[in-house]
Amino acid sequence: MTKIKLALCQMNVVDNKEENLKKATSMIKESVKQETDFIVLPEMFNCPYSNDKFIEYCEEEKTSRTISKISQLAHENNVYILAGSIPEKENANLYNTSYLFNRNGEIIAKHRKMHLFDIDVKGKIKFMESDVLTAGDNVTIADTEFGKIGIGICYDIRFPELARLMAQKNALILFYPGAFNMTTGPAHWELLFRSRALDNQVFCVGVAPALNENASYHSFGHSIITNPWGEIVTETDTKEELVITEIDLSEIKKIREELPLLKNKREDLYEIIEK
Template sequence: MKIKIALCQINVVDNKEKNIENATSMILKAVKQNADFIVLPEMFNCPYSNEKFIEYCEEETHSPTLSKIAKLANENNTYILAGSIPEKEGSKIFNTSYLFDKNGEIIAKHQKMHLFDIDVKGKIYFKESDTLSSGNKVTIAKTDFGKVGIGICYDIRFPELAKLMAEAGAQILFYPGAFNMTTGPAHWELTFRSRALDNQVYCVGVAPALNKDASYHSYGHSIIANPWGEVIVQLDEQENMEIAEIDLEEIKKVRTELPLLKNKRSDLYKINLI
């Protein structure tokens, strides 16, 4: 089965309405090019900063952002993975991704499991846990194209999560993300190729474009890696939308040629979901 996936690398600014308008424009552009699955970046409606997470957060049931994405999915009969938004749930804020089906219904919701708390001396410091709470669920969704798994950005650095999703039958792993100008050049492509190769699946990452006026500089470089660990498409740092066609039959081919799943010593080790 072949699927056209649209990578929507949006330039996120400090204006929620403009961000939603920009996302809408890019989604409609992807629809015109017959995309089957449209993917937005992490925090596509909100600048990436703890202060803005508080200012921009929305409750799921009263979210103008999600209402707009739902409407677009329904009207255009397409799947849309709404990258992530700051989601307010009671007194907590989560970094949350929503997957909408062709009817505009939410069929999966992933709250970022691993919070981005790092301190690379002299280069970048960020502590999501100052503001955000962590999710605790592995997220798998059933679609017309089979099962997909959803993580968010820093989640990709933990191979156990990818393994759990793949073992649950996910053939495509989506990680809306926003690696920065320190970690991006070093690790972005490497991690996407690694998770695709480890699990013999397609691995998709969509990031905001680089906005030099923002306090946090996203690396961009939205990407798809195939089950052989090859990059089949990768953008640069500029705002752009690109569609790539993937073939799920490639997964079967690679798993036959290089039978990692069969050769795994499950009698000696396994990953358990607690």
């Protein structure tokens, strides 16, 4: 199977976990009606993007209402779901964690955000995830019926080494649930997704929360799919929206044959290796 129908759920996240889960459920069910194979939720889809809310909304994996609900939805609807990310607590640590569920509702991959969002753009935005979150340390690859996929979260996309490591492990699609803001989003979001797709000749998928002007953190939205030629397949704006798009993974082989970037690397001179 080379064709895969993706659903990008750019949902409006509010300061109410129950409402967020209802919204996610609604968008998942609507995606299923449109015969989607693979549904993607945004970064921190059950929680406002704020350090104090990460602490308030965090859940332990074994007892998580959010994980239980998404697992149930994946199983009942026979669909893959990448549950964007949630604040996950393990012992004394908090992580920004993404879970991938297969059609049976089983967790088949788990990615903890590796690169924490610590920035200070003078006069515009300052955010320090490391004040409350702990970084993950694993490159995340999952086996699916469509082939291997890679998972990063938001700020992870800024590091081309991670994308290359996932591509070297034969990932065909790189997913980055993310929540760029109104400063970094207009400047870099589209550029980064096009670049990572082009660098590695893969599809890249980013799904963000919609812009909520009442929130303390303003998400740029603009959920996106880019193809192995570096083109934009689809992109939203800032409002809440469900986008269903079919991609054909056979494009990867075609483009790699026409423009053999990965074959032409000078591995006698340089390489990227995972420690």
